Amino acid sequence: MALSYPRTAAAVVAVLTTCPLLAAGPAWAGPGDGLRVHDIQGVTRTSPYAGTDVSGLTGVVTAVNAFGQARGFWFQDPQGDGDPRTSEALFVFTGTTTPAVRPGDAVQVAGTVEEYRPGGADSVNQTITQLGDATWTVTSSGEELPAAVDVDRGAVPDTHAPSRRGDLSERELRPGSYALDYWAAHEHMRVRVTDARVVGPTDGYDALWVTTKPRENPTRRGGTAYTSYDGPNTGRLKVESLIPFSQRPFPRADVGDELAGVTEGPLYYSAYGGYLVKATTLGEHVDNGLRRETTRRARDWELSVATYNVENLSARDGQQKFDRLATEITENLASPDILALEEIQDDSGPTDDGTVDPTRTLNRLTAAIEAAGGPAYEWRQVSPVNNADGGQPGGNIRNAFLVNPARVSFTDIPGGDATTPVEVRDTGRGGPGLSVSPGRIQPGDQAWTDSRKPLVGQFEFQGRRVFVVTVHFASKGGDQPLHGVRQPPQRVTEAQREAQSELVRDFTDELLAADRDANVLVVGDLNDFWFAPTLRILTGRGGLHNPMTRLPESERYSYVYDGNSQALDHMLAAPRLADRVDYDIVHVNAEFHDQVSDHDPQVLRFRPLSGDRRTDHAEHDRYYD
Known part of the structure; x- marks a missing residue:
């Protein structure tokens, strides 16, 4: 039986006395039961009266929500029961109708007690105890609001x-x-x-x-x-x-x-x-005047490598986004020699039309950088199979390299494509090299299902070979929230990132087994924290060095989410580079309301190892001591 409620207290009493279902059934609690708001709220997260029709609840209107699809008003019992476990207030949900009440109105309310779960019944969000299908009577106005x-x-x-x-x-x-x-x-x-x-x-x-x-x-x-x-x-x-x-x-x-x-x-x-x-x-x-940071320029003998998640950049974006990114790259990042980018989309952006090529996207970015006074960057990337790498549907996000040819050269080795795995090759006296460059790490492995594949490039800087792996691991989007009803929250996406870390670790271990002095970097958006298993797999047991861990804990962040400053982006270096790297997180986005991306970029500067121990020791004494 669907219930509708009259809008006067007298009519409510009439309904109570004339409706057989309400008079006899246990699903109705009325004025005679002496219920108050704290009774409805109870001492747990869910109401003991959930699903029950109640009436005679009194209180003072404290606020009205007159916006959107979830309009209604809050009312609060100014008396209370003194029990710290019980809330003294309720929300009256009126849908898309703005209720005709004002703060300070004393009301008597009837309605159905509901436990509404934002995000849907299958989510693990907390529920909201509220009244639906409600009627109310304003008994007076201008009342003092309960103290906050x-x-x-x-x-x-x-x-x-x-x-x-x-x-x-x-x-x-x-x-x-x-x-x-x-x-x-x-x-x-x-x-x-x-x-x-x-x-x-x-x-x-x-x-x-x-x-x-x-x-x-x-x-x-x-x-x-x-x-x-x-x-x-x-x-x-x-x-x-x-x-x-x-x-x-x-x-x-x-x-x-x-x-x-x-x-x-x-x-x-x-x-x-x-x-x-x-x-x-x-x-x-x-306004306390927070300033965007600027990193220092690399010295002549240093190679500067940066990583930057540019948040779904495509050729369909307005010129303002390209110009702002260009200014940050040129000025705030001091024109790094190598720039590893994440979230480069295809030329049609989120339009799902089969396009996978990013030529216009990357050409617009490099042109904007040059117009801003930066280098004439070259770019390298590998286009994915259409809709196989996750991210925004139709966007085909992938990683890419920008290279300043005036400072560093990219070693092009043909054969790299969406499905061909890059391998470590013995090149003789020059140390290990790659089978393809640019190339992708094990792109057919199930660890990369619906996720971006790492891009590997081989570079030469002042006669020294450098390998850069740029990654964008699986999203944390499916993890349970910190504020949810299930505690501790389950991090269900962690297993995929751990599997991805294992594959990247196997690749870097192979390079370092071939040459323990190999100049190897793993950089990008790992979508996980510096203390998480994802990072421990890459850095543990003699693995890569994470320079972020040498910063105070209060400075280890590149992203702000729900008020937490946290680290999702990282730059990891071969262990023999640990004492040669100068690392900087450049805060230009995450802390600001006018962001061009939701991530902050990072820069790593270092003198690559030559492979000759005597030379490397002498350079260390000269440049670092």
Whole structure:
């Protein structure tokens, strides 16, 4: 039986007394039961009344969502029960209809208790307890709003969630012990942060991230560093606005900026980032002047190699993107000798028309660089099989090399294509070489299913052979979120990246077995953290050197996601190069609201080994001591 609710309290009582189903069935809880909001919320993540029709719930409207497909209003019981486990507020979902209530209205509400799961029933996101099919009566207006909960630096527990617990849905909340429980226990309630530092820049959906714990793993540029799976940084909190942008445009904030004063509103939950403040009051944006970094130029005797994920660059992009990338490459990266690029698309971009060639894309980029005063780069790449390498459908993203021929030469060895594996060859006194250049590592292996294949190139710099492997490992997109109901979250995509690491490690081991002084680099977007198994496979047991690990932990990042400054991009070097490399992460994108890519590039400068120990020792003493 579908239920529809009248809009007056008297009519609600009439329905209760005249409808046989409602009078007799256990699925209705009405005014006579004395239910209050905290009863509906209960002491777990899910309501004990889920699926039940309830009425007579009272409270004060605290905010109205008048935007989008999920409109409605929040109301909160100003009395409360004193139990820290139970929220005192609810959201009334009205679909695409803006409800005719205002903050300060006292209301009596009836409706169906729902557990709505953002992202769909099969996702592992938390559920939102709300009322659907609701009716309400405004009993008075101009009431004082319930006081907002101050989320100061000591409010949220340092421990994220219980370990080894699985699904937390029905577990009794312990808001004094676990951060996720703290937020769940305040669902829909008014919360407040004061003088909050921005740790995630304003995104394309008018949201940003602040920290409630300014001393929690701070980076030197104002962010919050993600340094281990056990420490996801519980002070992070997303902020969106309920204020019409015509009245108050959303701030365009960078990491390290501040929302000065009070930011407050109801606490909500989204599939995109988890718990957030839907601000009815927004602090004043203070621009703290974060600057884009510029690396130094390579010395004459140094080879400079950079890696840069240029985020789905195609010939269909506007000239502004090409020009900005050109400026960053020329000025901020100081025109590296070799530039390994990730996410170069084919010439038709996301149009799925069978095109795989990137000639116009790469020609436009190299022309823009030259116009910006940079080198006349040459480029090399291998086009993939259509729609076989993952990424944006139709885009055929792949890795590519830009080479400055005035400083370094690319060794072209024909035969490389989408399906032919590159092999290590014995070239005699010159040391090992490649069977094809450019070439791809084991492109037929199942580890690369729907994923980008590594591109390998052979180069010569001042008479010395150098091998560069540029990678773009499988995405983390299928992993369970930090804010989800399953804890600890399962990293289901990790196995594929580990298999990919094994293949790249086998290839570099083969090069180094042929010549332990081989100048080998593995660079690119590994889509994993410096502390993850993906990196340990490449660096463990006498493997490649990761210069990022010589930086303070607070500086190990190239990407900002959900307010965490984290490392997805890496530059690894042969172990004998460990004391010869100068490494720099160049922060030009990830911390800024006006990004040309979501990744920061990196640069590695070094004097390649000659293969003659006496010469190499002398150069080390000359250049590095």
